[in-house]
Amino acid sequence: MSQLILKPGRERSVLRRHPWIFDGAVERIVGRAKSGDTVEIASADGRVLGKGAFSPESRIRTRVWSFDPAETIDDAFFKRRIAQALARRAALPDLAGRQALRLVHAESDGLPGVICDRYGDTLVLALSSAGAEKWRDAIAAALIKATGCARVYERSDADLRTLEGLLPRCGWLHGDEPVLPLVIEESGVRMEVDIVAGHKTGFYLDQRDNRQLLKQLACGRRVLNCFCYTGGFSLQALSGGAVSVLSIDSSGPALTSAANNLALNPELDPGLAQWRETDVFSELRALAAAGEKYDLIVLDPPKFAPSPAHAERAARAYKDINLYGFRLLCPGGILMTYSCSGGIGIELFQKIVAGAAQDAHVEARIIRRLSAASDHPVLLDFPEGEYLKGLVCQVG
Ligand code: SAH
Numbered sequence: 001m002s003q004l005i006l007k008p009g010r011e012r013s014v015l016r017r018h019p020w021i022f023d024g025a026v027e028r029i030v031g032r033a034k035s036g037d038t039v040e041i042a043s044a045d046g047r048v049l050g051k052g053a054f055s056p057e058s059r060i061r062t063r064v065w066s067f068d069p070a071e072t073i074d075d076a077f078f079k080r081r082i083a084q085a086l087a088r089r090a091a092l093p094d095l096a097g098r099q100a101l102r103l104v105h106a107e108s109d110g111l112p113g114v115i116c117d118r119y120g121d122t123l124v125l126a127l128s129s130a131g132a133e134k135w136r137d138a139i140a141a142a143l144i145k146a147t148g149c150a151r152v153y154e155r156s157d158a159d160l161r162t163l164e165g166l167l168p169r170c171g172w173l174h175g176d177e178p179v180l181p182l183v184i185e186e187s188g189v190r191m192e193v194d195i196v197a198g199h200k201t202g203f204y205l206d207q208r209d210n211r212q213l214l215k216q217l218a219c220g221r222r223v224l225n226c227f228c229y230t231g232g233f234s235l236q237a238l239s240g241g242a243v244s245v246l247s248i249d250s251s252g253p254a255l256t257s258a259a260n261n262l263a264l265n266p267e268l269d270p271g272l273a274q275w276r277e278t279d280v281f282s283e284l285r286a287l288a289a290a291g292e293k294y295d296l297i298v299l300d301p302p303k304f305a306p307s308p309a310h311a312e313r314a315a316r317a318y319k320d321i322n323l324y325g326f327r328l329l330c331p332g333g334i335l336m337t338y339s340c341s342g343g344i345g346i347e348l349f350q351k352i353v354a355g356a357a358q359d360a361h362v363e364a365r366i367i368r369r370l371s372a373a374s375d376h377p378v379l380l381d382f383p384e385g386e387y388l389k390g391l392v393c394q395v396g
Contacts, residue, residue: 063112189265288324
């Protein structure tokens with residue numbers, strides 16, 4: 001096995017169990033490691049600290065599989081890690097009986113670059129690192145064995161793969177092709193999930209608890225849902241008794257899927273729902289100019305800042321939508337606002353939202369702080385795993 005030797009002092013982050021080793025920390029590689037190969041990680045003074053997956057093209061030159069130098073990285077390793085990830089979820093009552101959930105959350109489950117979401121008896125696997133790519137078969141086999149699921153579809157098409165020198169790869173890895181789209185149930189609402197062409201693995205599972213909270217808040221309110229995708233928040237609002245729901249997204253296919261979702265739930269009154277295919281930034285201005293008002297507004301935009309380098313531009317975009325969000329609220333209204341940008345921390349996000357409230361001349365209070373659901377855990381050693389943050393603010 002090749003050895004990765006760290007520069008003097010650069011073992012510190014490995015000793016703190018951070019799973020990423022950047023190119024700048026590497027003194028040299030002894031041996032001929034290729035993309036995805038397992039390398040032994042050693043400090044400058046020769047202490048072996050663990051094993052990781054080598055990625056010659058990525059700035060993250062190695063992602064640590066194990067901080068135990070004695071642990072072998074083989075099929076059994078992936079079986080163990082996957083079994084642990086499943087056991088953690090099985091121990092959480094809020095996940096009990098769920099058929100749509102994230103089973104493996106990458107670094108935070110000790111499996112860098114490996115995402116696995118379950119939708120009924122179909123698993124969707126997204127591999128984004130050279131190491132994950134190398135062990136695809138072992139990972140898929142372990143997941144099938146541990147879950148008993150009938151099918152595995154691979155959705156390895158995240159932009160991240162380019163940084164690892166990997167091409168996109170999508171297709172069935174195991175089982176017969178099912179009737180698509182799949183249909184799941186969430187908080188009493190049926191939703192189709194397009195695992196082939198939808199975002200991420202097809203559905204934003206991370207917002208599950210937050211959609212449920214919205215359902216509780218929606219009764220009797222006029223709701224505006226911005227960046228609605230396939231209508232997750234919109235349908236929960238209707239299910240919770242909203243008197244009207246206007247949903248906005250710029251994606252035609254997402255809105256078609258949203259319409260299908262509404263039709264899948266005949267108990268919801270389609271007369272209360274309006275869908276608008278347009279740009280949120282300009283539509284918020286148009287609604288404000290027309291004097292429209294809402295009691296509850298959801299802002300769940302895409303990732304404006306994938307990394308801290310994009311933070312400044314992203315901050316302006318967040319400020320803009322939140323400013324209009326506050327302007328469009330009635331006194332007593334509620335803003336549910338999110339950022340899924342890894343490059344924007346919660347402190348900065350809160351500052352942006354506070355600035356937006358000030359500029360909108362409203363007094364607002366945080367009544368809840370939100371994050372991803374418990375099947376998207378954040379390993380304390382890996383704060384980068386915390387991407388989704390939300391604030392629920394009450395105005396007046
Ligand atoms: N809230 C959704 C997930 C939102 S994902 C859920 O719970 O399922 C972000 C959505 O924003 C995507 O559907 C994307 O099509 C949409 N989007 C991105 N930029 C946009 C823009 N400028 N205006 C309107 N929609 C936009």
